Amino acid sequence: MHDGVDSIVILNEDLHRITLPDEEAPSPSVAFAELEHVPLVLPALPNGMRETIEEVAAEAGVVLDVRSGSNTLGTLIAAMRAGIGGTLLPIAPIQAMIANREVVARRSSIRRSSGRCFSRYRG
Numbered sequence: 001m002h003d004g005v006d007s008i009v010i011l012n013e014d015l016h017r018i019t020l021p022d023e024e025a026p027s028p029s030v031a032f033a034e035l036e037h038v039p040l041v042l043p044a045l046p047n048g049m050r051e052t053i054e055e056v057a058a059e060a061g062v063v064l065d066v067r068s069g070s071n072t073l074g075t076l077i078a079a080m081r082a083g084i085g086g087t088l089l090p091i092a093p094i095q096a097m098i099a100n101r102e103v104v105a106r107r108s109s110i111r112r113s114s115g116r117c118f119s120r121y122r123g
Contacts, residue, residue, distance in 0.1 A: 009115045015053070016105040018094065019086040030106040036062045039085030041076050044069030052112045053088055
């Protein structure tokens with residue numbers, strides 16, 4: 001962190017491979033290497049979640065096949081439903097879709113942290 005700036009982690013969350021129910025058997029997790037050359041729709045750059053996904057891919061030597069990018073959940077889901085590709089998301093915003101069996105979520109090895117930064121200087 002920079003001088004005069006502190007941070008605190010508020011949330012750690014796993015990203016999940018999200019697909020339509022008929023696309024794959026619903027095993028509980030997916031190895032990151034299984035995502036190589038699989039069509040994906042991901043958040044558009046610049047985006048912290050996308051940057052995390054790209055960093056993990058580079059470290060693992062996995063070549064991602066990103067077909068489309070958007071920073072809205074609705075557009076990512078619409079692109080997935082249109083058959084463009086699956087996506088990687090935290091499950092919190094799509095829990096109702098999972099419960100209704102509209103999508104299948106498989107835990108990936110990607111974990112992201114969200115936090116807050118604040119200045120030590122007041123006044």
